[in-house]
Amino acid sequence: xxxxxxxxxxxxxxxxxxxxxxxxxxxxxxxxxxxxxxxxxxxxxxxxxxxxxxxxxxxxxxxxxxxxxxxxxxxxxxxxxxxxxxxxxxxxxxxxxxxxxxxxxxxxxxxxxxxx
Amino acid sequence: xxxxxxxxxxxxxxxxxxxxxxxxxxxxxxxxxxxxxxxxxxxxxxxxxxxxxxxxxxxxxxxxxxxxxxxxxxxxxxxxxxxxxxxxxxxxxxxxxxxxxxxxxxxxxxx
Numbered sequence: 001x002x003x004x005x006x007x008x009x010x011x012x013x014x015x016x017x018x019x020x021x022x023x024x025x026x027x028x029x030x031x032x033x034x035x036x037x038x039x040x041x042x043x044x045x046x047x048x049x050x051x052x053x054x055x056x057x058x059x060x061x062x063x064x065x066x067x068x069x070x071x072x073x074x075x076x077x078x079x080x081x082x083x084x085x086x087x088x089x090x091x092x093x094x095x096x097x098x099x100x101x102x103x104x105x106x107x108x109x110x111x112x113x114x115x116x
Numbered sequence: 117x118x119x120x121x122x123x124x125x126x127x128x129x130x131x132x133x134x135x136x137x138x139x140x141x142x143x144x145x146x147x148x149x150x151x152x153x154x155x156x157x158x159x160x161x162x163x164x165x166x167x168x169x170x171x172x173x174x175x176x177x178x179x180x181x182x183x184x185x186x187x188x189x190x191x192x193x194x195x196x197x198x199x200x201x202x203x204x205x206x207x208x209x210x211x212x213x214x215x216x217x218x219x220x221x222x223x224x225x226x227x
């Protein structure tokens with residue numbers, strides 16, 4: 001089990017540029033979650049998918065953020081245009097839905113995004 | 117009112133003592149509760165889960181749940197310097213599959 005794989009690990013970009021974060025969930029997991037973590041706001045849920053379908057995107061801060069899950073093994077979170085206040089660590093997590101009740105989620109290593 | 121509330125700390129505990137971490141939640145219908153540990157610069161890792169009122173023990177860790185008071189706690193016995201981390205309380209929403217996290221309590225174990 002390779003775990004949840006995120007790329008890139010670090011991203012530094014200039015304000016106004018497009019940023020794409022990538023996630024490969026654990027094989028067989030059917031739920032995928034994108035979280036953002038900052039010192040001020042802690043760990044915030046942005047969006048989650050179940051069986052590749054977006055279920056709740058109420059945490060997406062604004063229209064500059066979008067997320068897709070074209071298949072069971074891949075998801076992207078895109079920010080366009082990026083702003084300095086988007087600087088944070090972005091985590092992807094996955095779970096097998098029926099097990100999440102008991103075992104919670106498995107997190108990826110995160111992407112540290114810095115927008116200058 | 118935040119959905120999941122924790123004291124941000126830092127909580128400083130001498131090595132070998134018991135560390136007590138507390139959490140309250142607002143969704144009375146919540147059924148699943150988790151404690152995650154996060155080392156600086158790392159991702160959260162699950163250390164305990166609890167679903168029924170009472171205590172659940174796993175090694176040096178004990179999770180306590182009181183649904184009537186909407187209160188969850190984590191006790192760490194024989195605290196070690198390696199326990200120094202941020203501890204995140206998490207609650208599974210009653211109406212959905214998502215898990216809501218508290219802001220975390222920073223724990224420091226002093227030798």
